[in-house]
Amino acid sequence: MNTDQFLVKSALKNIDRASFTWQTPSNIALVKYWGKSNPQIPKNASISFTLNNCHTITTIDFVKKEKSNEAVFNLFFEGKEKAEFKPKIAEFFKRVQQYCPYILEYKMTINSENSFPHSSGIASSASGLSAIAMCLMSLEKELNADLSAKNSNKKASFLARLGSGSASRSIEGPLVVWGKHAEIEGSSDLFGVQFPYKVHSIFENYQDVILLVDKGEKQVSSTVGHNLMHEHPFAENRFIQANENLAKMSKILQEGNAKDFINLVESEALTLHAMMLTSNPYFILMKPNTLEIINKIWEYRQENESSICFTLDAGANVHVLFPEKEKENVGQIIESQLSKYCDKNQYICDTVGFGAKMF
Structure with missing residues (x-):
């Protein structure tokens, strides 16, 4: 795997301060994908819809300082200093500094906020780490004017992956593949790539309504879950299946x-949770209302x-995924029947999006 392409090889300009928002x-x-090896290499390839309304907005202020051996930063999440987020x-x-050595020359102040509840299973680390990566690449672009937008996005995905694997899929859209796969042109374990083939019109502007069954902190983090795949009895077959x-x-x-899409998407979801149920130690992230909703969806579909x-x-x-043409009818069933299974009847209406936006 060629990581040298992401090293800084050009002379950089001197900039005393800068600020970027993504x-x-x-x-x-x-x-x-469930299971990885160091450094953040997936055991199987994955593909995702990029969302639109569930996002993170991050501003990083860079102020020049004396160069040090480690990154210096303050971190504020939704207006409050978050010491518990700093270790990650x-x-x-640490992982990206060899590819972004200039960060050691700046004090960074990071201000971040989500449009959705943190750590509740909406891939907050994906949007959070990809936002930081985009801010780093904006600084690099200022320091190196020869950096192209295409190479900037590619490196941003590479950097984001080093913080959170799924973050590699949050730079572009509407469909992104991460992980080397023989049938996906240009795919790589190092970064996400846009799905390279023409997508059927039924999947354009696809809808995703996220039913917030539980907005609390997950009992088991994704990092712990991924690590449990190392000794999992079904791991190798799962990677082949994926x-x-x-x-x-x-x-x-x-x-x-559409029928094959439904079957495969739902099977993948249940297989993911089956890996959790059969790991050692085992754990369950679904709640009773998760199962109630699934059964209601099956009833409505039939x-x-x-x-x-x-x-x-x-x-x-x-x-809850569905074509745009069903938006009105599905919206009614969610409001009248499914929302009662959500925490305080809350849900988020989203749609497929196109990736990172600079402010």
């Missing part, structure tokens, strides 16, 4: 087979010949 989205995987960000900066499913999903997305389906991330919340 909005980067969360994403929802259709084919999941500090580790991220890569086979990605090949199937590629065909489905191009041909527009009774109405709908293309509605669900997927789950590493949490209790349910992502």
Whole structure:
């Protein structure tokens, strides 16, 4: 794997201070990755819809200082200093400093906020780390005017991956593949790439309503869950299955087979949670209301010949996926029947988006 392409090789300009603000989205995987090796290399390829409304907005102020051996930064989340978030960000900066050595010459003040509840299974680390990566690349662009937008996004995905694997899929959209796969042109374990083939019109502007079953902190972090795959008895078969499913999903997305899409997406969601149920130690992130919602979705789909389906991330919340043409009808059933299973009846209406935006 060629990581040398991400090293800084040009002479950099001298800039005393700078400030950049980026909005980067969360994403929802259709084919999941669960299990990785160092440094943040996935055991199987994955593909996700980039979301639009679930996002993180991050501003980083850079002020020149004497060069040191480690990154210096303050971190504020939604207006409050968050000491508990700092270790993960500090580790991220350690991992990226060989590719972004200029960060050692600046004091950074990071201000970040989410449009959705943190650590509730909406991939907050994906949007959070990708936003920081985009701010770093904005600084690098100022320091090195020869850096192209294409290479900047590629490196941002590479950097984001070093903080959170799924963050590599939050730079661009609407569909992003992360992980080397023989049938996906340009795919890589090092960064995410836009799905390279023409997608059937049925999947354009696809809808995702996130039912907030549980907005609290997850009982088991994704990092711990990934590590449990190292000794998992079903791990190797799962990695093979996921890569086979990605090949199937590629065909489905191009041909527009809604029934096959539903079957594969729901199977992937349940398989992800089956890996949690069968790890050692085992754990359950779904809640009783998660199962209630799933059963209601199945009932509605059968009774109405709908293309509605669900997927789950590493949490209790349910992502309800459906074509745009069903937006009104599905919206009614969510409000009248499904919202009662949500924490304080709360849900987020989202749609497929196109990646990071600079402010």
